[in-house]
Each structure stands twice: as C-alpha cells, then as structure tokens.
Amino acid sequence: MTEESKKYAYFLGCITPNRYPGIEAATKTILKEFGIETEEMMGASCCPAPGVFGSFDMNTWLPVAARNLAIAEEMDLEIVVTCNGCYGSLQEADHLLRANPKLKEKTNKILGEFGREFKGTTKVNHSLVVLHDVIGLDRLKEKITKPMDDVNVAVHYGCHFLKPREVRGHGSSEDTYILEDLAQITGAKTPEYKDKLMCCGAGGGNRTADAVQSLEWMRQKLVSAIEVGCDCMIHPCAFCHLQLDRGQEEMEKAFGIFLNFPILFFTQFLGLAMGLSVKELGLDAQVTTMPDKLLK
Template sequence: MTGYALFLGCTIPARQPHYELAARKALTKLGIELVDMEGATCCAPPPIQSIDLETSLALAAYNICLAEEADLNILTLCTGCFESLTIANRILKGKRELREKINKILSNVGKEFKGTKEVRHYLQVLMDDVGVNRLKQNVVKPLNGLKVAAFPGCHLLRPSELLRLDDPERPRIFDMLIETVGAKSIPYKNKLRCCGGLLRGYADDVALAIARDKIANAYNAGADCISTLCPFCFLTLDLGQMLIKTAYKEEYNMPIIHYAELLSLSLGVAPKELALDFHKMKVDKVLEKIG
C-alpha cells in the first residue's frame, strides 16, 4: 500500500465531485491510500500567479510544508494544482536565495519549506506505483471499441523543464493508460493545443473559439468522447458546448469524460456509483458503447 497526501484543490471538490468520486474509487481499488490534507489552501494557479508570483510561490510552499510535516508525498488530481505545486517545489529546491525569501514569509505561520517531498500527478502514480501490467490485471470491464480523443491538457506537460512528466511534443503516458483500460486513443488534429480555458472571464469569445476548435477536431476524427485530466479543460469543453450552441448554432454532443471515470468503469465500478449527472454533455453514448 502506497500512501499519499491527497491535494484536492479548489475546483474538483467544490464543482466536480464526479472527478473526485471516480478518482477515489479507482485509486483505492488499486491499493493507493489517500490521506486528506488538513488546512490546505489554494495551490496558487495562473490567476494568482498573474497577480503576484511571490505570493503564489509562498502559498504553494505552504501546502508542500503540510505534506512534509505529514511525511507524505503529494498526489494531485487537478493538472493545475500539479503544475503550481511542482513548479514551486522544484524552483524552491533549486534556488537557495528564493527559498530563503519564501521561508522568511512562511516563518510568519511557523512553517519552513525543506524540500523533502515530491508532488505527483495521479497518472504518474498509475504508471510508477501501480504499473501498466498490474493495472491491466485489474481491468474487469475493458472499454473495448471506445474511441477516445485523449486531451492531456497543457499543465500536465508544460513547462517540461520543470514538470518532467512526459515528452512535451510527443507524450505517450496518457494514451498508454487509455489503451490499458481497453479503449483506443485516436489521433486528432491539434491534440496538444490548449483548450483556452484560462481566458474564460477575461475574453470569453476567444476562449470559446479555441475550445470549439478542439471539440470540432475530436468530432471530425470520429471520437466517441474526449477524455480529460484537468477540471478546467473539462469545464471549458463540457459547459463550453452549451455556449457554442448559443454562439455558433452548432451541436456536437461530444461527451467529455475524465480519465478517472473511464478508469473506474473499467475496474468494474457501476455507472450509478459515479456522479455522472454532473456532466452537461450526457455520457449515455459512451456507456452504451462499452455495454
């Protein structure tokens, strides 16, 4: 049994419980122990980095300190949290002056960043702790015939110099994990291009145009669904289709499904045990196809 401090972040628990539920069920089934973190705050993602990078580093470091004190590595579900925490962890481990500056801030709350722990996305945990072979052995309901447009999202991969999770131009891990649960990861145009999600709230029209491009590309490639890892990609592409319907008079009805949900289904979790009613775009077609 491998244990991790579960860093849930803001969006998943408060907006997308279907992601959390599926991830908890799947990871627990695979023998990963998840310890909920006490007192964790916002990871300090791009919106806060845009206001003040130093504050963002301090908040990320504070959260990492909580894991250091619990003597656990951090596991994230949200790709945004993964990025913010990993970047801070690696920058602060590497740059002494900056670490001292941040530790001076943290001394106000009795914390010190020591740099003794790792931040890991759950995909890495699946690859490294569970492993493809053992994962395959646990699949009781392979998702045969399901054509998945895998969308890893930006902050799983870039900036690769700090995240070091997969090749930023030709990533393979996410596709490999989709194939491990029996589905097919299909090629589609501009697969690695951003969903535009972070422009929502400032330039909604630009964000929607970028999202529409992504959905149309998956649709034209014959995908049964787009699979996501990041709650913002999910929101942008799922809710986005309702906005696209209004703005562009186009209907794609493309199910957007978190990989954790596909994983849970393949491990034998019944659809009714997952919070599938949180999807704006119904996933019935996906469920029918996998039988």
C-alpha cells in the same frame, strides 16, 4: 514514490471538490482498489493558479504554494493532485525553492509568520503518473471487466501536465504516451487529431477575459476530435474538465451548437472499464452524457 508507499496527501484544489466531486470519487476509488490511501490536506488553500496568479505576482504566488507544500511535509506524505494547474503550481514552486536558497529563505521568512516552513521533503505527483508508473499498466489491465474495444478516445493533455518538460519529467511534450497507454489497456483506440496538443481554451485567464474566444478554441478542438471518429475525450485536469464539459452548455448559448461530446477525467474512463457505475463516478452530474457505447 515506491509501490510500497501506500498513502498520499490529496491536494484537492478548487474545481474538483466544488464543481466535479466525481473526479475525486473516481480517483480515490481506483487508488483504493490497489491499496493506495489518500488523506486530505486540512487547511490547504488554492494552489494558487500558475498562469493568472503566478505570471503576474510571483512574490505572492510562491509563498502560498509553499504553504501548501509545507502542509504535506508536516503530514510526512507526498502529494497527489487531480488538476494540471495544481500540479504546475506546486511542482514548479517546489522546483524553484529547492534550486534557489535565497528564494527559499525569503519565502520561509513569510511562512514563519504563520508557524510554517518549507523544507523540501515532499514530492508532487500527478494522479495520472501514480496510475501509470506506480500501480502500473499490467496491474490496471487485470482489473478491466468491461473492455472498450470499439471505442475511439481523444486524449487531451492540457497545458501544465507536459510543460516545461525539464521540470515535469514526462519526456517529450510533443510525442506523448501516458494517457494513450492508459486508454489502450482498456482496448480503446486513441486516434491522432489535429488539435490534440492545443489548450482547452480556458488557460491563462482566457475563459474569464474573453469567453467567446475561449469557447471557440474549445469548439475547434472538440470538432477536430469528432471529425476523426472519436467517441469521447479523456484528460487529466479538473479545470480542463470544467471548460470542456460545462463549456459545451455555454457554447450552446453563445453559438447555438450543442455537441454533447462526452468528457471524462481519465479515472472516470478507467472506472467505467472496471465496472463502476455512472453514479459512482459522478458522471451523472455532468452536462455531457455518456453514450451506450461507453456503458455496455
């Protein structure tokens, strides 16, 4: 999408509108600051989840994802997402259907029963990439009014943003740069930490199937960030946000430990650096609280 394209179909997914509307508010506010509008995809369903759903029943997963893509095509807009799971499902479904004519024909036969068709005319964009590549670092930096010069940020990518790298198209899944770039334009530092590329602990149904193990993975990740002096963690995934924020309350019940390590969606972090309030960014509705260091 070019800079002149000013509107996206916003695929909200499940977690953002139902559990963390602050992610939606922060993202829409920042996009609008740069002249980019979003339009909701009326009638869209769950993406559906790439791991739990897509891994077990592709024959159902793919038509559901294709239906969502078809809605955006009918709007004549590209899609923007704020969840890695949604990104993974929709982008991979688009990739599979474009690459396999027989699969496309089979899927469209199902969609045709509901008056829809996948044509392959939309594109799935992560909001992180829209800010980094479409708006650009220089324009974003011009809007920073509250520099984060003394803040150390742990970046967390999650599982579905970087991999499979041939489909995602963001370069190496080991040598990362996009979140680091966005944090650093605020003046923040992004120290390396041991479990930087580790899952948040919730993926693949683990949060539901084995809650204690899921929380232990999360605990290890957060502690490894704290040990190198990080003040907060930023990420690009609504589902990771649920695990990393709400999970700290669950971890207190399970292990008797409450870290209160601040968790921010990347647009919430940028929003603070741009002078937006905790309330405007929905940070007042989270389990973890923001320290004065982030609110100066």
